[in-house]
Amino acid sequence: MWNSEREVEAALKGTGYLATRSIAQTVFLASRLQKPILAEGPAGVGKTALALALAEMTGRRLIRLQCYEGLDEARALYEWDYHKQLLRLQFDEGKQWGEVEGNIFGEEFLLARPLLESIRSPEPVVLLVDEVDRIEMETEALLLEVLDSFQVTIPELGTITAQSTPLVVLTSNNTRELSEALKRRCLYLHIDYPTPQREHEILAARVPGLPEQLGASIAAVVASIRDLPLRKAPSVSETIDWARSLIALGLDEVGGDDAGSTMNVLLKYREDLDTVERELKL
Numbered sequence: 001m002w003n004s005e006r007e008v009e010a011a012l013k014g015t016g017y018l019a020t021r022s023i024a025q026t027v028f029l030a031s032r033l034q035k036p037i038l039a040e041g042p043a044g045v046g047k048t049a050l051a052l053a054l055a056e057m058t059g060r061r062l063i064r065l066q067c068y069e070g071l072d073e074a075r076a077l078y079e080w081d082y083h084k085q086l087l088r089l090q091f092d093e094g095k096q097w098g099e100v101e102g103n104i105f106g107e108e109f110l111l112a113r114p115l116l117e118s119i120r121s122p123e124p125v126v127l128l129v130d131e132v133d134r135i136e137m138e139t140e141a142l143l144l145e146v147l148d149s150f151q152v153t154i155p156e157l158g159t160i161t162a163q164s165t166p167l168v169v170l171t172s173n174n175t176r177e178l179s180e181a182l183k184r185r186c187l188y189l190h191i192d193y194p195t196p197q198r199e200h201e202i203l204a205a206r207v208p209g210l211p212e213q214l215g216a217s218i219a220a221v222v223a224s225i226r227d228l229p230l231r232k233a234p235s236v237s238e239t240i241d242w243a244r245s246l247i248a249l250g251l252d253e254v255g256g257d258d259a260g261s262t263m264n265v266l267l268k269y270r271e272d273l274d275t276v277e278r279e280l281k282l
């Protein structure tokens with residue numbers, strides 16, 4: 001697909017996603033080794049955005065499995081379409097079970113959920129398994145077969161193998177340890193907060209009309225805010241929101257009372273607002 005990590009970097013940039021060297025290299029290796037990427041890091045640093053950018057730059061469809069506590073096989077992999085099966089049974093009334101069974105456990109009675117859908121898709125897709133740390137450890141097992149051999153086994157039907165290898169991105173906020181089994185199947189990618197210079201570039205890519213000097217100051221202030229002991233450091237998405245807010249209010253510098261009063265766009269805890277006010281005197 002790509003011949004070097006530089007090509008990956010350029011393609012990502014074309015979608016407005018600015019990759020560090022380690023991001024570009026991991027994507028390149030993932031495509032070469034046909035392995036899933038496990039992107040981990042704090043909130044709002046571009047983990048989910050990476051999968052969206054991959055879909056955009058390859059022109060592939062994005063299939064997303066949003067993880068949550070209690071996610072089960074029926075929502076992640078597949079379930080049988082009981083209503084359709086019942087209708088079929090009514091048609092088959094009077095027939096032997098052996099015959100009926102073959103009729104109702106065919107692919108047409110299967111409701112494919114994201115994992116199976118990504119395997120069955122005739123065109124290659126990007127599969128995003130978002131916030132995988134939210135599912136219980138036991139549920140991770142559902143992912144393993146898909147992640148290491150791009151296949152799904154359905155007891156009544158047999159094994160369905162991918163027609164084309166999906167590009168797979170899993171994201172995690174590291175709210176709990178993931179299993180060794182899951183980690184072993186993936187290329188691990190740690191994404192951290194960007195440097196001020198990189199964050200300025202991200203702002204330039206994401207916030208049209210942002211004056212150069214304002215962008216640089218925003219990135220510098222956000223970097224110093226992240227150095228403070230906060231309950232929740234501002235994420236890149238919050239930096240973007242802050243830049244948009246300053247523009248919307250017609251402000252062109254980050255100092256002064258007006259800008260200080262917009263800190264609630266960056267910070268989401270009362271204590272953090274107090275800390276920043278005390279330490280930075282904006």
Ligand SMILES: Nc1ncnc2c1ncn2[C@@H]1O[C@H](COP(=O)(O)OP(=O)(O)OP(=O)(O)O)[C@@H](O)[C@H]1O
Pocket residue numbers: 016017018019042043044045046047048049050171172173202205206236237240
């Ligand atoms: N490297 C980057 N290049 C361009 N935009 C970025 C980059 N990193 C983050 N962003 C921007 O920040 C926003 C937030 O990123 P994203 O939603 O991917 O965060 P996340 O890491 O998935 O966070 P969470 O853990 O809260 O889901 C994106 O919409 C994107 O616009």
Ligand SMILES: [Mg+2]
Pocket residue numbers: 047048049130171
């Ligand atoms: Mg996300």
